[in-house]
Amino acid sequence: MRSLPANHVTDELLAAYAAGTLSEAESLIVATHSAFCPICRDAIAAFEAVGASLLDEIEPEALSAGSLESVMAKLDDLEDLPDNVVRHPSAKTAAAGSDQGFVLPEPLRSYVGGDLNDVVWRPVIRGLEEAELSVSGPEFNVRLIRVAAGAAMPQHSHHGSEYTLLLTGAYRDSSGRYARGDFQMADGDVDHQPTAEPGEPCVCLIVTDAPIKLTGPVGRLLNPFIRY
Ligand SMILES: [Zn+2]
Secondary structure, three states: OOOOOOOOOOHHHHHHHHHOOOOHHHHHHHHHHHHHOHHHHHHHHHHHHHHHHHHHHOOHHHHHHOOHHHHHHHHHHOOOOOOOOOOOHHHHHHHHHHOOOOOOOOOHHHHHOOOHHHOOOEEEEOOEEEEEOOOOOOOEEEEEEEEOOOOEOOOEOOOOOEEEEEEEOEEEEOOEEEEOOOEEEEOOOOOEOOEEOOOOOEEEEEEEEOOOOOOOOOHHHHHHHOOO
16 A cells, blocks of 8 residues: 655645635646545545535634634534535545556546656756646646656746645655655745655656746737746
């Protein structure tokens, strides 16, 4: 049996996912992490239960605390919990898919149009390849990257948010070690140089929002060139 991910999606993202308010790009990476992670699947189910039928009964203070624990505690206190908690369909499908030997679980597999060996990689720099995925919404860049075993990615910080989900291999940066199923969120406060461990290539799903957003007739034309 595979070990569980050690690094999870934040409660804020899980709640927004359950509420259906995330963008398609964010939903994709949250759902794919959930395919690896029963802990986050359960949290999504709990948030969905709250959203479906119990929101009115929860004290405002419990929500303002913002923690999953406070919501869960309230759920324990409430009577008439639904017998069947409705899980998010894509997360449920994903969980089933990940048990069938695919490297890429659903819903990611559908976006790729196959498994990892169907990906058409484009070289970026030595030791780094990428494949962009088509996701609706212009505000996010969604791609797979493949880092050669033992290779280091360029040192970088972030103008916006960067979500990373590790699919194969493992990498380390100043914050720790990340392996299959792990989720990492980075922003402008994080300056890091992820380095793949030796042994096998490190493949990640990366979701970034536009680092800078140029406006105006000329600037808009330059936006497609600003990728990282
Ligand atoms: Zn998780």
